[in-house]
């Protein structure tokens with residue numbers, strides 16, 4: 001059974017008498033424990049597709065199955081962790097207290113076990129935040145806060161992480177650094193990640209599969225399997241093989257843009 005399957009999904013939005021066809025006939029099959037990126041021009045429906053998979057939006061046509069069940073069922077079984085563009089931390093809670101949030105929300109007042117609490121601390125330390133466990137979000141930079149959002153999703157216990165441009169508000173250098181940290185965490189946890197990005201380099205570096213989408217209406221132009229060896233390192237970004245993937249995806253996006 002495919003872990004996540006999206007079969008001929010279409011979606012239209014109606015707003016102020018205007019109809020927008022956001023997605024048409026999207027079909028993708030994703031394997032468990034893989035890292036998948038969605039890339040495409042602004043407005044091609046990446047976030048909409050992510051939201052449909054996560055059960056936050058419904059498709060007009062077609063079907064999505066997550067571990068064999070509908071997204072809403074998967075959602076109520078706590079199968080998803082979300083990482084939005086900005087990290088959604090409670091300002092009145094310390095970093096460690098913010099890390100507990102998914103347990104309290106998902107399990108109606110539930111608590112982390114001591115092992116889960118230890119894992120949360122280890123994850124924070126692995127992204128350089130070991131000295132900030134008792135700090136408040138306002139004492140952290142935007143990049144540090146976003147790192148908390150990412151490791152919180154990994155610590156949440158959810159097997160599927162949906163990340164909607166989590167690095168979009170960060171400067172280039174911070175973004176690069178967090179990309180490497182995300183890679184290291186993912187390689188040690190191997191959760192299923194669906195990651196929306198505008199960065200081709202980021203998508204190729206992180207992913208097993210890159211879903212390249214075209215706009216108006218959003219369709220899949222190609223699913224590119226990235227067969228670069230793992231673990232991946234910064235040096236890999238200098239290799240010819242990596243650059244070939246980057247250029248191939250750039251070509252696909254340019255082609256669609258020019259149509």
Ligand SMILES: Nc1ncnc2c1ncn2[C@@H]1O[C@H](COP(=O)(O)OP(=O)(O)OP(=O)(O)O)[C@@H](O)[C@H]1O
Nearest residue numbers: 013014015020022041042043044045046047048049
């Ligand atoms: N709730 C909504 N109501 C009406 N139209 C919507 C809604 N959500 C999205 N759309 C429209 O659907 C299309 C796809 O939007 P979506 O946000 O999924 O694209 P995207 O590829 O994620 O864009 P970006 O890269 O700019 O974030 C756009 O034309 C958008 O205006």
